[in-house]
Amino acid sequence: MSNKAPWNSKELTVGQLAERSGVAVSALHFYEAKGLIRSRRTAGNQRRYSRDTLRRVAFVRLAQRIGIPLKTIADALAELPEERTPTRDDWARLSASWRQQLDDRIEQLVRLRDDLTDCIGCGCLSLDRCALANAHDRLGDEGPGARRMDTQIAACGGEAVCS
Incomplete structure (x- = not known):
């Protein structure tokens, strides 16, 4: 019904x-x-x-x-x-x-797609080629997960891409 x-x-x-x-x-x-x-x-x-x-x-x-x-x-x-x-x-x-928020998000996704084969957000599976190299795991003291991306987001006021 x-x-x-x-x-x-x-x-x-x-x-x-x-x-x-x-x-x-x-x-x-x-x-x-x-x-x-x-x-x-x-x-x-x-x-x-x-x-x-x-x-x-x-x-x-x-x-x-x-x-x-x-x-x-x-x-x-x-x-x-x-x-x-x-x-x-x-x-x-x-x-x-x-529109600007969407453009920023698109730019971030394009960068993520292009870097996907070499980087997983510094967990890091590609230390020998990583542009964000974390020598001696110094970011490990800051806690689990992708620390560099979290730091970038915090620096941008909670946004993944600074405007």
Whole structure:
């Protein structure tokens, strides 16, 4: 049996929103807890979402798919007047502001791909050719894992690539 909402319904249940958006109910609850979407409660304490929440969920999913962190998405949605649903113009403005982050990430991934055969982030399996050589394992005292990448990220304020 389908949970499909009538085409002219103004509100959707969480199940209808999940079915129509392709997003799990648990993810919708998570989005709501993070302030990305909103619902009202019925007298029976059931969630009801306005139909335009579909566009908001699509906006969140697309932004996530291109690698934008949920915090950044939430900040962008909070900038919209009266918490309205993003329009095409909103998407154009926000995606332009995210372009540099994406370009930086692409650059980092290209470098990672190109160095992949010789380096695993200084764990290090290629000491004889490593450009980041760690003589006498001096970084071992700083803890387990890829220390140089962690150091670079910390120096860039939590970003993998400094802008």
